[in-house]
Amino acid sequence: MVDTNTLTLPENASLFTRLRIATKILKLVKGNEGNPVYGQTLNACLDYDVYESLIQKLQHSEDWRRMLSKHPSLEAKDLDLAALERLPEGTLGHAYARYYRDNKITPFETTLKLKNDIDFVAKRYRETHDVMHLVTGYGTDVMGEIELQAYVQGNLGIWTAALIVLFGTLGQLKGRQAGVDTSEYLRRIWAAYRRGRASPLFLDFWFENHWETPVATVRARLCAPAELMN
Template identity: 70%
Template sequence: MADPNTLSLPDNASLLTRLHVALQCLQVLKNDPANPTCGQLINICLDLNVYASLVQRLQQSEGGRRMLSERPSLQGEDLDLTALERLPEGTLGHEFARYFRDNKISPFKTTLELKNDIDFIGKRYRETHDVLHLLTGYGTDVMGEMELQAYALGNLGIQTAKLILAFGTFGQLKERQSGFALPTYLQRLKAAYQRGRASKLFLDVWYEHHWETPVATLRAQLCAPAVQMN
């Protein structure tokens, strides 16, 4: 098995090189699903073109260029969760801080050097994962995580989400952990995917400017309505 401490992606790596590194990362993640280095590397390997397109989109607006220049961060060392939790209930800041407390987890932390704008967008995608749980309302259980991946696939075309959905669905079929019949499970993934396609792109939002905004307000602005499932 590859040593995650030595894995890296060369600048201007070819598709073949990216696939090779991604396969090495998958070997590590099979035994260490929470490995931060491989989790980030596989995103860059598979979604380099997606992130490059998002960079081009951001470069076309003043706000986007500012984001690329200042590179805001939602990492733990850049957040004061105690202060955010003091904000009124229902605001993004309060609910974001409570989300980490209730789930007994810590904010995402990158272990990779940000060498360019594409690296920043890859980091931004991963660190907005928890914000997206709040905005979409998808839970942190297995079903909710799969719905969030389907939403990200529909919204941004994230290729890593395809991989996670494929492996996740296979695992559900094998172990029957989802608690849903297969048709219902697939129907919920399809609904989440379509909702993502119908929603505004979530990755170019400066969430740090919206801590005092109610989650319900941001949800209405950014997310298409959720389909009510029977």
């Protein structure tokens, strides 16, 4: 059994320490990709500077400043999916609850404690993954997952997302893992990246306050039109 204390990212960790811990996690994560300790710590190791930059970019946002003080959560323990599914069809909450039921998965969970603002950014980024599938319209198949990662890289500059796109592209070149031909794959990835670049940052959006809002309305607010990127 791995001692998770050796995977703990110290506050104000040096680049060397972050790379050392990231290397350990990359050796362990295969076959255990859903592990909350591995996932969040890997994000923090590779994207520490990115998260710092995002905090600076969002500091003018009142919603973001409120987030840093309130720490809203989309973790499983903070969601009532049954209540959300009773909301009218077409609303974000109803679609979100159905997303989990239809895909036979459960919401994000973590055991990591938040020590600072960077920990919160890392957590918030990971727990918005599923709701961003709904908002962007990208599917949960291989192609849709890579499209969402390309969108996130364009929008937030997350290096973890860029690595996933890179490995996905290498897999596609070896055997069409995304189920489309390579020219279509590359076109869609580039379009998703450009769409992310053209869209406002989504990290300061309180999804929790918009469960009764139509998905289409949230999409129009957060995402550049996909058709303009083709």
